[in-house]
Amino acid sequence: MAEVAFIIVAAITLASAFFVVFSPKLMYSGVALFFTLFGVAGLYVFLYADFLAATQIMVYVGGIMVLILFGIMLTNKIASTDLRQTNRGRFMAGLGAFILFLFMAYIALTAQWHTGSPQLLDATVAKLGLLILYQYLLPFEVASILLLAALIGAALLSRKK
């Protein structure tokens, strides 16, 4: 049962990721990305990472996706529905993607995978919070400083001169 569900979710994730890359219409790519991100959240659920799955939906689907769609609508020809994806420089992009693929395949094949069935944890949130604020405090603070810098930069850019 769980395997069937996993395969369905994974298939949706991959298919929509494929669509993101190859769709001729920019807006369709954006919408397909929505399903990809949703599928990734579903994969987290299979790992019993409920907090991570909800965060994925909240941050990526509820936040980043909206920004991307906003960006698409605001960049060009705001009111027309036939916004095209140009795919210029296909060769270079394909090459880059291929190299990236080789790199990741190498890692996937050589890495020491932790195997075994995932454990159903009772409350992941408290443990995550403790880990973030004790063990991984520095990365956490660096990330927050990065976000703060981005926020200030955006405010500066949008100010009237």
Added chain:
Amino acid sequence: MTSVIDSMLKLFGSPQAAGSSAVSLIVAVVIAGLVVFTIMAVMAIVAVYFERKVSAFMQDRIGPMEVGIFGFKGGKQFWGGIGQTLADTVKLLVKEDILPKEADKKLMIMAPFIIFIASFLTFIGVPLSENLVVSDFNIGIFYVMAAGSIGVIGIILAGWSSNNKWSLYGALRSAAQIISYEIPIGLSLMLVVIVAGSLNFGDIVAWQAEHRWFFIHSPFAFVAFIIYVIAGVAETNRTPFDIPEAESELVAGWMTEYSGFRWSIFFMSEYANVLIISIIASVVFLGGWLSPLAIFGVHFTWLEGPLWGLFWIFSKAVFFVFVMMWFRWTFPRLRVDQLMYFCWKVLIPFALANIIFISVWELIF
């Protein structure tokens, strides 16, 4: 707290037997889905009637008075047109479905379902009584907020695919508004989470049963409650925060090009969101399924139990729905800049200060 799906699984068969567990899981999920769908549909029908009557009474009118159910027309004033929204529903469902020629048809067809799925998913995590929740999450509040944030995608798609300037502006405004107002909602709920020490609705209510209800917990919790209610009204796109569908400027905002069945889905989701926001407000701040007498320390055992819990939670939620309608027919619509000012410069600073103060409060008391 056990969820509906778990108890139904127990009812249908043991999860150990591989074959029967798949079937029973599907059956359990389908039944739970149907129940949620029914609640949403009934809520939309009842709420529209309620809204029309409340608005009429606040404007010195009587409201619908003609349509009854099977000839039963109800009393003189409030139940006078009891069948009105049923008739409207039938009308909406048999209406011609119009897709504009220049619209992006695939996205336009998809958008209402994304919005509907968002409210549907949200509803799954919302408790309706003690031990009555479709799926009980450890991260209840967070899940509900995350699932609720999906809907805005549907709004953007609906506005963009309609290929209509009003729809597009409505969608842009709606997206900006919903994303902004999610922050004060999250911050005011975070206050409760800090105090109760859990994201689970059951734990939060249990904390309130043990100590006191959150809206009278401390002055800061009360401010958080006010912020939650205001931001909740904005989150559901209702007046005075209804600039995404401002009738006087944008015709019907992002819903301009929709009609018939698809439009009724929008409507259903909108009222489902109203109900969700109200239920969460009553669970988190008003003690959920606890009887109001518990505030005064009076405990009657016969006033407790799942059915009474359902009653209390719904009467509190209906009160909030009424408050939202009350707001709607009292305040004029905000301007776009006022809306953003109110969120970023009033609600968010207050909510942030609240969190700092409540932490200090918790350390002291």
Added chain:
Amino acid sequence: MGEYFKNIYSGLQSFVAGLQLSLHHYHSRKKLVATLQYPHEKWPVEERHIGFDLQDYNVVRSRLHVDINDCIGCNQCMRACPVDCIKIESVKPPKGSEFDPGTTSNGTQKRMLVARFDIDLTECMFCNLCTYPCPEDCIYMVGGPNSAKHQIEYEYSQRDRKDLIFHFANPPEEEILAAGGADYLAKKKGLPVPEKPAAGVAAKPKSTEPKINYTPVNAITDRMTRSLAKKAFTAAVRAGKTPSETAASVKQALEEAGKYTSELDAVMESIGKADLMTQAVQAPETKLTKPDQGGLDIKLLNDLTDRMTRSIAKKAFMAAVREGKDARAVADSIQSALQAANKFSDEVKSVLAKLQSAGGASAATESDQKPASVALNIKVLNGISDKMTRGLAKKTFMAARREGKIPAEIVTEVKQTLEDAGKLTPEYAKIIDSLQEGT
């Protein structure tokens, strides 16, 4: 920073004030409701005037109505009409026929049967010219000075334009045949004209044909309810039910429509007791007096010498009798009508006294049965000079009357409302009190 907090404070203040205001409206909705349920309830219409002397020439141009029983078929209105929107066809009984077209309420013997009296109200221009030549005063504009005969109707919308052609005369075919109208019928149907004259043939003349007696049902004041009740009543009588069964079925029909109130109990009782069928004209010697006149005789009024006076008196008489008043009330209403027209004299007084004594005994018992409600006249409120106050008073009046309150309650309620609104002066109070006296 101070400005910021001041803004938030004033925002909160206006927030609370606004909510209070709308909650106030929500709570006192019963008092503040400004709308009427239009097809069921209507605002009273202000009268309009033409001419110089209001008493004589007061006319409301609302809708033409014909009391077809009084029409003698003289065609004068048809001729007077500038736009030809009236169409009259009548059948004259051949000489020696036994057919009796009946008499008008003024006592004139009719000479022919009016087979068709159509008014096309899509063409009518409300000039009122047709009403002046009518010798029997049977065509008139409803409402205004004629409101005793027919209540005002300012809106007569129909689903089909054809329904705006009002057919006032609808005699059954047997009746037309009996009047010797075989040719007329044949022409109307487009058939060849039959050879044989049909005068005085087998068909029963009108005068002996039993008619359904609607008098008890007519006591219902609300129009909607009355028409529903009549429908059920007719169906029951046609089915041959006994009076008590009929009363039960009428009651059931009203209850199903949600119109049944406890005030209708008296009406139901009277249906249960009444004769369902009456003979329209029973015997030659009572020909000139309609049976429902309660022993009053209109001829007594013929003693009045002045023509104008006489006709006003007769009109008032007929109106009063139709409402089922007793002798005293009839005399009173004649008196008030004449006083309104400045025609009241000693002569009239003596005639009225005669009238009262003639009919007094026989009709005295009827007065008890009259329902206690709603003979109040809203026009009394026109005496209130301030427009706002008048509107408020009328609204309350209508609302109270709709709820079927008794006169005393209505009066106190109107006063209460005005007082709440701070508009009640002693002068207005007196006017409102006079509502009750005017009944």
